[in-house]
Amino acid sequence: xxxxxxxLALLLVLALPxxxxxxxxxxxxxxxxxxxxxxxxxxxxxPAKGQIALEAxxxxxxxxxxxxxxxxxxxxxxxxxxxxxxxxxxxLVGTFHFGxxxxxxxxxxxxxxxxxxxxxxxxxxxxxxxxVTDRYVKAAGGCSxxxxxxxxxxxxxxxxxxxxxxxxxxxxxxKGAVTAQLLISHPNYNGMQMDQVTRNYTPARxxxxxxxxxxxxxxxxxxxxxxxxxDPAITFSYQPKGPLSxxxxxxxDATFSHVFQGDDKx
Amino acid sequence: MARRTLIxxxxxxxxxxxxxxxxxxWAADVSLVQVAPGIYVRPGAVEDATAANDxxxxxxxxxxxxxxxxxxxxxxxxxxxxxxxxxxxxxTALPIRYLIYTHVHPDHVLGAVAFAAxxxxxxxxxxxxxxxxxxxxxxxxxxxxxxxxxxxQAGDALPPTQAVDTTVDxxxxxxxxxxxxxxxxxxDSDLTVYDDQTRTLWAGDLLFQxxxxxxxxxxxxxxxxxxxxxxxxxxxVVPGHGPAQLPWPAGAADEERYLTTLVRDVRxxxxxxxxxxxxxxxxxxxxxxxxxxxxxYNGRNAITAFKQLEWEDPP
Numbered sequence: 001x002x003x004x005x006x007x008l009a010l011l012l013v014l015a016l017p018x019x020x021x022x023x024x025x026x027x028x029x030x031x032x033x034x035x036x037x038x039x040x041x042x043x044x045x046x047p048a049k050g051q052i053a054l055e056a057x058x059x060x061x062x063x064x065x066x067x068x069x070x071x072x073x074x075x076x077x078x079x080x081x082x083x084x085x086x087x088x089x090x091x092l093v094g095t096f097h098f099g100x101x102x103x104x105x106x107x108x109x110x111x112x113x114x115x116x117x118x119x120x121x122x123x124x125x126x127x128x129x130x131x132v133t134d135r136y137v138k139a140a141g142g143c144s145x146x147x148x149x150x151x152x153x154x155x156x157x158x159x160x161x162x163x164x165x166x167x168x169x170x171x172x173x174x175k176g177a178v179t180a181q182l183l184i185s186h187p188n189y190n191g192m193q194m195d196q197v198t199r200n201y202t203p204a205r206x207x208x209x210x211x212x213x214x215x216x217x218x219x220x221x222x223x224x225x226x227x228x229x230x231d232p233a234i235t236f237s238y239q240p241k242g243p244l245s246x247x248x249x250x251x252x253d254a255t256f257s258h259v260f261q262g263d264d265k266x
Numbered sequence: 267m268a269r270r271t272l273i274x275x276x277x278x279x280x281x282x283x284x285x286x287x288x289x290x291x292w293a294a295d296v297s298l299v300q301v302a303p304g305i306y307v308r309p310g311a312v313e314d315a316t317a318a319n320d321x322x323x324x325x326x327x328x329x330x331x332x333x334x335x336x337x338x339x340x341x342x343x344x345x346x347x348x349x350x351x352x353x354x355x356x357x358t359a360l361p362i363r364y365l366i367y368t369h370v371h372p373d374h375v376l377g378a379v380a381f382a383a384x385x386x387x388x389x390x391x392x393x394x395x396x397x398x399x400x401x402x403x404x405x406x407x408x409x410x411x412x413x414x415x416x417x418x419q420a421g422d423a424l425p426p427t428q429a430v431d432t433t434v435d436x437x438x439x440x441x442x443x444x445x446x447x448x449x450x451x452x453x454d455s456d457l458t459v460y461d462d463q464t465r466t467l468w469a470g471d472l473l474f475q476x477x478x479x480x481x482x483x484x485x486x487x488x489x490x491x492x493x494x495x496x497x498x499x500x501x502x503v504v505p506g507h508g509p510a511q512l513p514w515p516a517g518a519a520d521e522e523r524y525l526t527t528l529v530r531d532v533r534x535x536x537x538x539x540x541x542x543x544x545x546x547x548x549x550x551x552x553x554x555x556x557x558x559x560x561x562x563y564n565g566r567n568a569i570t571a572f573k574q575l576e577w578e579d580p581p
Contacts (some may be wrong), residue, residue: 061546061565065573069543108544118356149570150484162577167539183576222323231573234543 010206028118031086039082039092045122045132051076054121054135059249060113063142065229069108070121071106074172077132078104085227088154089143090190093227099218099236103177108235112142112190112227148187148230157185159256161246169237172189181235182212182249184256190226208231210247215242269282294320298353299510301502302464304330304441308350308553312477312558315342317413322346324373324471325506328354329461331438334363337386338459338468339506340377344421347377347449351384362386364436368470368506369453370397371482372405376421389434390426391447391455399421416480430457435470447497448472450484451491452506454513460498467500474521475492476556481567482526485574489525492518524553532571533578545572 036045048135055069072078081092081104093111100106112120116138123131148154162183169179184207210222210232220236238244248256298306307327315321321342328337328350335354353360356578365386367375369380375398378388391397392558402423409420428434436443444460452471471480472491481488495503496515503514531549540548545566554560 057543057546062569065542065569067541067543108541148400149482150454150487151393151400152454153450153484157577185577231577233542233576 007057028199031239032118032120035084035086035091038085041101041124042129043124043130043137048133049133049159051131052081052123052133053123054119054133056119056135056137058136059161060137060139060142063113063139065110066113066137066139066142067108067110068119069106071105071170072104072123074105074174075102076104076123077126078123079101081107082120082122082124083111084120085111085113085117085137086120087115088112088227089114090225090227092225094222094224097221097223098239099213099220101214101217101219101241103174103239103245104220105132105172105237106179106235108181108233110233112229113137113139115142121169141254142191143227148189154185154187154230158187159248159254160185161243161256161258161260163246163260166235173237174239176239177237179235179237181233181246182210182246184210184232184234184246186229186231186250187226188226188232189244204251206251207248208251209247210234211247212236213236213239213245214238217241219244274289285412293437298327298357301330301504301511302461302466305461305464305466305468305504306330306353307504308353308512310342310507312507314559315412319343320548321373321376321409322349323507324371325504325508325510326350326374326377327439327468327504328362329441329443329459329468330358330360331441332523333360333439334435335363335411336366336436336438336443336459337362337381338366338504339368339374339470340365341382342373342412342419343376344379344419345377346577347380347421350377351380362439366390366436366457366459366471367394367423367426367455368457368459368468370401371453371471372393372420372454374470374506376409377407377419377424382424386424387428388424388426389428389430389436389445389457391430391457392429393455394426394431397453397455430499445572448491448494449487451488452481453483454523456483456491458495460500465499465501466504466511467495467502468504469495471503471504471506473508473512473518474504475505475512475517476558476562477507478553478560478563479524479567481570482565483570485525485528489522489529492522492525495579519557524550524557527553528567528571529575532568532575535572536576536578542569542572 051073053071081096084091099170118134120134162182166179188206206226207224212219243259245259310323311319316443326339326341341350362384365388367390406420410417411417430447434445447457500514502511503517545568549568
């Protein structure tokens with residue numbers, strides 16, 4: 001944990017000069033080259049031509065909650081999806097590893113954005129191809145902002161989940177596929193908000209892993225980090241093979257599990 | 267920290283004004299309004315914080331009793347607090363014995379440093395200390411950037427010495443103030459002050475007029491608290507933003523309509539299966555033109571409302 005926080009702090013320091021300016025194309029390009037090297041070193045990322053698309057508001061109203069939609073070519077044998085917010089202290093928001101029950105045509109989530117930034121979505125296929133697309137988002141302060149509005153409620157509701165069926169799913173869904181939104185109540189404290197009384201930062205406590213199964217078959221496993229918004233929300237499509245079960249593990253190794261029979265709360 | 271992050275920090279809750287006012291020291295020219303015998307209000311500018319307005323954007327003031335003075339919200343920056351203190355001492359020689367924070371927002375609290383030498387009892391919601399711990403440094407840095415970079419200019423809160431979790435009575439000598447704390451509403455550290463003698467309710471930011479309400483607590487909680495406040499026998503209210511006073515409970519109408527509209531529109535959006543992307547641009551648009559700073563805050567309120575109401579059980 002300590003080394004992890006140290007790494008975060010280091011990244012924060014590295015990120016600082018980037019926050020001071022609005023748009024610097026050279027620096028942004030260099031930042032992405034660095035990240036690409038760190039995250040995808042041995043792979044050639046092909047600029048997407050319809051394989052993957054990334055949507056987000058050009059200018060976010062709430063930097064701590066920026067809705068992001070990734071749309072994928074239904075014909076793509078998708079293995080994993082990576083979401084990167086370049087100028088965030090922890091740039092890799094999360095990695096979705098898709099299982100046999102997944103219908104990965106569209107994934108939605110909500111992210112924190114700490115400074116004006118490019119976002120990248122990277123798709124990896126089962127046959128070893130990689131595609132990348134990007135988008136520029138104007139929002140700032142989403143990582144260090146005191147986001148929790150009702151601290152008592154946040155802890156009281158910790159680990160609760162909701163599953164909502166989305167009636168109008170994305171186009172191109174195969175027959176029988178279902179689209180759902182999963183809500184997980186978790187403050188996702190990112191360790192960057194200082195408690196002035198103790199002079200310590202509020203300890204990081206954030207969702208690390210979300211595993212979703214339909215029956216016994218994996219839909220997806222999400223490896224997440226501090227850039228996911230408070231109360232993480234994920235919209236995804238899948239082939240129902242039984243009740244949907246969700247297991248969430250956070251950075252304190254607290255685990256929350258729920259089995260949904262239909263639209264349900266957990 | 268970087269300039270942009272910090273500027274955005276304050277923009278969240280106080281923000282940056284669209285146009286600076288023409289006079290360099292706005293608040294210095296604003297006179298006190300005595301809304302009832304012994305109750306003085308300095309109305310704030312209905313704009314966001316700028317270097318020109320010194321963050322004097324909230325309604326702040328004081329109540330004078332037979333023996334002592336209670337300050338209710340000391341102001342939005344060190345200079346704002348110092349001006350308020352100078353006005354108090356020009357009116358009365360009585361000691362400033364109490365300093366009451368209506369909630370955790372910087373435009374109401376940062377002027378407290380100007381009252382340090384008075385050693386007042388600092389009265390705040392039981393949640394205030396923790397909330398200020400999470401937010402205080404962030405607010406001060408953000409405002410310091412706007413005012414020109416010096417953290418001392420931004421001011422600071424004095425730590426609470428009397429935490430209120432339900433109610434507390436404060437005796438100013440022949441004048442009893444009833445202080446009441448609430449669950450999450452505008453923020454999660456809201457409290458009100460009620461003066462029996464003049465039936466005046468000091469609502470802090472539980473009541474906005476003219477300036478669009480900013481939701482930083484619980485939307486449904488706010489409406490509940492507003493209902494409780496309307497049941498009080500008050501004849502007038504001092505809102506946290508807007509004019510120095512309004513008749514009560516009639517003065518609740520605009521805010522109640524706005525908050526109710528937020529709830530109604532967000533619930534309808536959720537019922538249609540709409541996503542949070544749509545909330546910022548579609549919710550409460552009927553309120554546009556009825557509030558100052560609508561474009562700066564409504565979208566954010568809508569997202570906050572959506573994020574809260576999506577956890578409700580379907581009707």
